[in-house]
């Protein structure tokens with residue numbers, strides 16, 4: 001006789017709603033090199049998904065395929081159930097729905113922090129300048145930089161520049177935020193201030209995909225962790241699985257190699 005087995009398994013966040021992003025057998029090649037070899041994955045609404053894995057395993061490539069910075073060699077990516085377009089004018093519209101934050105900030109050097117944030121709403125969304133500046137100021141406040149609104153990027157620390165970059169992405173009111181190793185280029189003392197902003201966004205329910213080498217962030221903030229290896233998914237699951245009880249020896253080896261001890 002089978003007695004009912006009690007389970008502590010938590011349902012995956014957002015599983016009761018249609019997924020925001022679906023990757024179906026995504027394949028990406030650079031010449032003969034296979035960077036992504038049939039990746040299938042889904043991202044639910046309000047989820048913080050962290051992509052981890054060795055250098056060169058395809059994490060950033062998947063992020064770049066997400067907002068059509070790369071052309072796929074196979075498979076497809078669906079945003080809200082619709083496959084990403086290939087036509088440039090349509091691609092631009094889709095990109096507006098995703099905020100991207102890069103390792104290297106990529107702020108406009110000759111514009112103030114405020115203008116960096118206001119620019120997208122003015123030039124892309126057609127918002128009038130006064131309203132865009134109000135929106136930008138509110139976002140600079142949100143990332144703790146209201147007093148630095150007039151500073152140019154050269155007069156901001158790396159952590160502050162990255163917070164401006166996050167505010168700039170948020171100014172487009174994206175459905176999903178994509179972070180590509182947002183703290184990798186920062187001095188250790190400024191990493192925390194950027195991670196804190198990301199945690200705040202996560203708590204507000206923003207859907208986020210984060211390529212990261214910050215394992216403690218992935219463990220504490222992610223709802224779902226995906227481990228990449230050689231352009232494929234080695235293992236995916238909630239952080240408790242990946243960090244405490246991985247199903248694959250190679251996940252354990254990867255984390256052990258980083259000195260991860262929980």
Ligand SMILES: Nc1ncnc2c1ncn2[C@@H]1O[C@H](COP(=O)(O)OP(=O)(O)OP(=O)(O)O)[C@@H](O)[C@H]1O
Nearest residue numbers: 030033035053054055056057058059060061062211
């Ligand atoms: N434009 C490109 N041309 C040729 N090869 C590329 C290109 N972009 C990426 N690659 C290769 O594809 C593989 C996957 O790169 P990707 O940047 O996605 O890895 P990653 O897992 O994000 O690594 P890291 O953690 O070091 O950033 C790597 O071997 C890389 O050298």
